[in-house]
Amino acid sequence: xxxxxxxxxxxxxxxxxxxxxxGFTFTGTDEVxxxxxxxRSNPGSYRSHYQYHYRTHTGK
Amino acid sequence: xxxPACRAPLETRRFEDGTExxxxxxxxxxxxxxxxxxxxxxxxxxxxxxxxxxRDGQQLVRGAAAGTIVTADRCPACGGLWLDAxxxxxxxxxxxxxSLIGKGASQAPPPLPRPGASTAAPARRVKEAFEGIAADPxxxxxxxxxxxxxxxxxxxxxRSYAHFQTxxxxxxxxxxxxxxxxxxxDEAQTRDFIAPPFLLSEERTxxxxxxxxxxxxxxxxxxxxxxxxxxxxxxxxxxxxQPNPHDEAWSVVGLWGSLAAAAALAVFVAAMMFSKRSVVxxxxxxxxxxxxxxxVVTPVFTFDGSRPASVRVRLDTNIGNSWAFFRMALVNDxxxxxxxxxxELSYYWGREDGESWSEGSQSDVAYLSRVPPGRxxxxxxxxxxxxxxxxxxxxxxxxxxxxxxxxxxxFLLLPFxxxxxxxxxxxxxxxxxxxxxxxxxxxxxE
Numbered sequence: 001x002x003x004x005x006x007x008x009x010x011x012x013x014x015x016x017x018x019x020x021x022x023g024f025t026f027t028g029t030d031e032v033x034x035x036x037x038x039x040r041s042n043p044g045s046y047r048s049h050y051q052y053h054y055r056t057h058t059g060k
Numbered sequence: 061x062x063x064p065a066c067r068a069p070l071e072t073r074r075f076e077d078g079t080e081x082x083x084x085x086x087x088x089x090x091x092x093x094x095x096x097x098x099x100x101x102x103x104x105x106x107x108x109x110x111x112x113x114x115r116d117g118q119q120l121v122r123g124a125a126a127g128t129i130v131t132a133d134r135c136p137a138c139g140g141l142w143l144d145a146x147x148x149x150x151x152x153x154x155x156x157x158x159s160l161i162g163k164g165a166s167q168a169p170p171p172l173p174r175p176g177a178s179t180a181a182p183a184r185r186v187k188e189a190f191e192g193i194a195a196d197p198x199x200x201x202x203x204x205x206x207x208x209x210x211x212x213x214x215x216x217x218x219r220s221y222a223h224f225q226t227x228x229x230x231x232x233x234x235x236x237x238x239x240x241x242x243x244x245x246d247e248a249q250t251r252d253f254i255a256p257p258f259l260l261s262e263e264r265t266x267x268x269x270x271x272x273x274x275x276x277x278x279x280x281x282x283x284x285x286x287x288x289x290x291x292x293x294x295x296x297x298x299x300x301x302q303p304n305p306h307d308e309a310w311s312v313v314g315l316w317g318s319l320a321a322a323a324a325l326a327v328f329v330a331a332m333m334f335s336k337r338s339v340v341x342x343x344x345x346x347x348x349x350x351x352x353x354x355x356v357v358t359p360v361f362t363f364d365g366s367r368p369a370s371v372r373v374r375l376d377t378n379i380g381n382s383w384a385f386f387r388m389a390l391v392n393d394x395x396x397x398x399x400x401x402x403x404e405l406s407y408y409w410g411r412e413d414g415e416s417w418s419e420g421s422q423s424d425v426a427y428l429s430r431v432p433p434g435r436x437x438x439x440x441x442x443x444x445x446x447x448x449x450x451x452x453x454x455x456x457x458x459x460x461x462x463x464x465x466x467x468x469x470x471f472l473l474l475p476f477x478x479x480x481x482x483x484x485x486x487x488x489x490x491x492x493x494x495x496x497x498x499x500x501x502x503x504x505x506e
């Protein structure tokens with residue numbers, strides 16, 4: 001513990017600095033490539049470029 | 061000369077410097093003449109004994125030697141000192157000297173207290189502090205109380221010893237040689253106190269009260285001390301005075317963990333100070349389900365810089381007792397690549413029994429990671445159940461995520477938690493056989 005915990009702490013600090021500088025997320029963001037320019041004038045057409053999101057419409 | 065304890069003839073051992081000691085070959089006690097001692101060992105305590113000085117036949121006085129827990133007998137006439145078997149080593153350890161023999165102790169010892177004047181030895185150096193418990197260990201309140209917080213403690217040589225167990229041993233059979241008379245059926249009361257690696261034991265037999273001080277030795281040390289071959293047996297559980305093997309790790313993790321946690325905060329603060337955190341776009345819109353096309357496209361904004369960074373997208377709405385769902389995409393105007401993300405907001409509030417309550421939030425923050433510099437625009441496709449919902453969108457470039465600091469602290473805390481559990485597990489094993497177990501069978505039954 002005396003030897004590896006300082007190394008572990010340094011690794012965590014290095015990760016923190018890298019994550020703060022460049023950004024990091026444990027859950028990925030969906031990336032869609034080649035979005036057509038027509039989205040600028042017809043934003044509703046964007047819906048066809050990603051999988052439809054099934055969600056439960058709940059509320060009080 | 062005859063042994064004060066068992067009356068066997070003493071044998072003399074002489075040394076090169078002219079000093080000599082007399083020892084009993086039967087009970088292994090040692091007699092020191094005053095002139096042969098390298099230091100003065102005063103004896104203060106309980107009073108005269110039935111033992112006689114081997115030099116002049118005077119009645120010896122017994123008490124604590126040099127303020128330690130070692131019991132010794134001194135002749136008030138010639139100043140000689142008698143130590144029973146094993147007490148020589150203890151006294152040397154207590155006084156931190158290699159030998160009691162040498163030319164040097166020429167001054168007379170301090171006058172002894174009058175017989176019966178003080179029976180508190182070794183009370184001058186041993187102080188018992190009971191927390192709400194009577195001093196007599198046979199008191200029913202102590203015997204029937206298993207509350208650890210009421211455990212008595214002993215303070216000795218600036219060290220605090222915790223009570224481990226009390227016993228009432230009874231001699232069932234005798235096997236071997238003993239320097240004192242032992243009979244089957246003899247009873248005593250023992251109390252053990254620990255301050256690992258030290259052990260302090262009290263034995264009460266009739267009016268006698270004997271303290272013993274012990275130090276835990278590793279099995280390898282015992283094997284080496286006796287010159288035994290092979291390896292000692294494997295450990296089982298934990299000995300009362302055994303040092304916790306995880307204490308060092310606890311100290312290391314505690315020290316380094318504290319420093320690392322502070323360093324993590326410093327790293328995050330530095331990152332916040334040196335990041336741009338620039339607001340590149342702010343816009344206000346209204347989503348109305350009655351309108352056919354609710355999706356909007358923002359004007360193009362620029363992320364300037366030389367490295368990828370986090371993008372912070374904040375949504376502020378005016379929803380009330382409702383929900384709103386936003387499908388969004390950050391589209392690179394140069395490459396036509398989009399980062400798609402979705403946010404769901406709900407906010408409900410009311411009053412019940414005169415008290416107001418609320419659930420959810422009207423605002424939301426999303427972070428996109430490692431977004432390269434460039435020109436971008438945002439596509440927002442809201443979904444609302446009823447009515448017009450106003451919302452404000454703010455896009456901030458190069459904004460470190462606060463939860464990164466929380467994750468860093470969690471990673472730093474993981475080894476701390478691991479060491480804590482292992483340290484506690486050892487202590488539970490140590491105290492399991494004591495009068496103060498950390499987990500009782502009643503707790504298990506519950």
